[in-house]
Amino acid sequence: MPNCLVVLAPGAEEIEYITVCDVLVRAGVQVECGSVGETTVVRGSRGIPLGAHAQYDLLAGRTYDCVYLPGGVKSAESHRDDPRTQALAEAQLRSGRLLAAICAAPIALVPRRLCADRQVTCHPGSRAVVEPAARAWLDRPVVEDGNLVTSQAAGTTMALALVLARRLAGPEVAGRVARDMILPDAIATHAHA
DSSP, X not given: OOEEEEEEOTTOOHHHHHHHHHHHHHTTOEEEEEEOSSSSEEEOTTSOEEEOSEEHHHHTTSOOSEEEXXXXXXXXXXXXXXXXXXXXXXHHHHHTOEEEEETTGGGGGTTTTTTTTSEEOOOGGGHHHHGGGSSEEOOSSEEEETTEEEEOSGGGHXXXXXXXXXXXXXXXXXXXXXXXXXXXXXXXXXXXX
């Protein structure tokens, strides 16, 4: 069974956190959420409490097929500034395993030059930071460049979730999830792309 570590930080964008976790579980992916906050429950960007399975340090020593960094400005800053998350992101890309980041979270790719030779996207508000560090910035809902997957914002989260489901569980499973959720064709196409 494929697995995914979702790194939960205070200020995470609620839709970006919950939606990806939900879709991946529907696709049969084992999802583990690790909180880098002081407790396993943190306040999201809209003030909604978000829970994790465990503290990040209890999960970080394991190998994951995918590591996902949700956005939200404070969450993204945590991903960028936390040496544990930085080391995890770098190790994930170097190993050839998937790393995904959405909204402002691609700023976490900048300090260690993790997107230097990659095409990426992010929230337009973070473009000025991310674009100079990347090979190219693309104005698309989701950008896949090898084992790095980036997405733009809360509104593109379902498309990102389906891309990750496809990459981890296969196009048939991702397509089934999209059909079961009765997603519009414009979104469901990411399950098969």
